[in-house]
Amino acid sequence: MSDGCRPVSDALAYLAGRWRVGRAVQDLAGGDTGRFAGVTVFSALPDGGLLHEESGTFTWRGVPRPATRTLLFLPGPTPARADVRFADGRPFHELDLTTGRYIADHPCAADLYRGEFTVRDADRWRTVWRIGGPAKDLVLTTDYVRED
Structure with missing residues (x-):
């Protein structure tokens, strides 16, 4: 596609599996930078949905x-959508990959987390x-590259 994103009809099926992860972290206030390198595994939950487990080294x-x-x-109202929650079940954000791009907001105390998700292709x-x-x-x- 010309805008660099790929529509996804089934978000959980797309995400399932093992992904290599590289993350760049930039502190805009202090100027510090950091990096995370590791893996994320999306594995099936017994009652539907996926367990997302990320592990690696943060520098x-x-x-x-x-x-x-x-x-x-967790499954959303349509296959292209998911309900993303913290490990303890608290809501984090919705995810809709219908167009291959989605912006999610999560208020956390007085801070706002705004995430943009972009599906590049079948494996990125x-x-x-x-x-x-x-x-x-x-x-x-954060960039994800499929390992499976």
């Missing part, structure tokens, strides 16, 4: 440390999270 101010994150991607997608408010001023750019 911040030159110090590498292990990092993990777990999310739930990207998220760009802009986090702004009194506590944070960050941009997180």
Whole structure:
């Protein structure tokens, strides 16, 4: 497609599997930068949906440390949509890949997380999270490449 995104008719089927992850983190207020390198695995949940498990190494101010994150991607009202939740079940954001691009908002205390999801092709997608408010001023750019 000319706009660089690929429509997805079934979000959970598209995401299922193992992805190599590279993330650049930029602190716009302080000027620091960091990187995450690892994998994300989307595996089937017993009652539908996907368990998102991310693990790797996050390097911040030159110090590498292990990092993990777990999310739930539950079926949405149509196959192209998903309900994304934190591991404890709290709502995070909706996701709609019908057009291959989606913008999601998540208010967190006084900060706002705004994520742009872009499906590049069958094996590559990207998220760009802009986090702004009194506590944070960050941009997180994550590229996913399918390993399966």
